[in-house]
Amino acid sequence: MGDVRRSGLLAALATAAMVAASGSWAAEIEGAAALADAEAGKRVWNQTAGCVRCHGWAGDGTAEGPGFPAGANLRKVVLDATALKEIIRCGVPGSGMPSFSRNAYGTMACFGMTAAQVGQQKPPAGEVSLADTQVDNLVAYLLAKVMNRGAVTKEVCIDYYGPTNAFCNRY
Ligand code: HEC
Secondary structure, three states, X not given: OHHHHHXXXXXXXXXXXXXXXXXXXXXHHHHHHHHHHXXXXXXXXXXXXXXXXXXXXXXXXXXXXOOOOOOOOHHHOOOOHHHHHHHHHHOOXXXXXXXXXXXXXXXXXXXXXXXXXXXXXXXXXXXXXXXXXXXXXXXXXXXXXXXXXXXXOHHHHXXXXXXXXXXXXXX
């Protein structure tokens, strides 16, 4: 009985090793995980954190309502994941870009400054404090769909809103 189970396990391991050796399997799983993260990140972008209110659905800096400061055009910005995470958590000192971590300038280091050092320049607190996973997913989304992605086109719109949304007819 033990032997049967063991040989079954060995066979399974051998198969897994063969598939892994072919490379594509691991790459596929990695790709799927990144997509899932970006999908979850899109919901942080347009729902949980409301980034779209100031940056616009496409991230081009078109605020989506009166009363919101126009955010930066993120489609023209090139930032890596580390820099993005710090900006999301800490905001941009002296600007309307809020901080989305309640620990910012406290237990969390922000641009090397404490609350006393950032003083009056301390960014407003965002409406929510994002968990690490939410920030990671949001960054995956920004890197996949927004950062350095250039002008907003009909394709960009359809990718965001889906093929049946009349909103994209304007492009
Ligand atoms: C209340 C409006 C507002 C909201 C909400 C907001 N932002 Fe911003 N954001 C700004 C403004 C204004 C700036 C420009 C800051 C400056 O003057 O440099 C900015 C700057 C940025 C930058 C830096 C761009 C650069 O050129 O370095 C990033 C990245 C960014 N925002 C991402 C986000 C993300 C992601 C969210 C959601 C978690 C978000 N913002 C929510 C207003 C907003």
